[in-house]
Amino acid sequence: MRKIVESLKRLYEQGRLNKEQLVDRVAKGTITIDEYNDIVGDQ
Secondary structure (H helix, E strand, O other), rough: OHHHHHHHHHHOHHHHOOOOHHHHHHHOOOHHHHHHHHHHOOO
């Protein structure tokens, strides 16, 4: 797992990021949809 994904996952789990903010990062190309799913736990 890339460092950025690890960091975002940690922030998400702490409640400092929400799904909408993560979707914005997918749209910008910072993370992939697969990485998004790994962070939020969706399949």
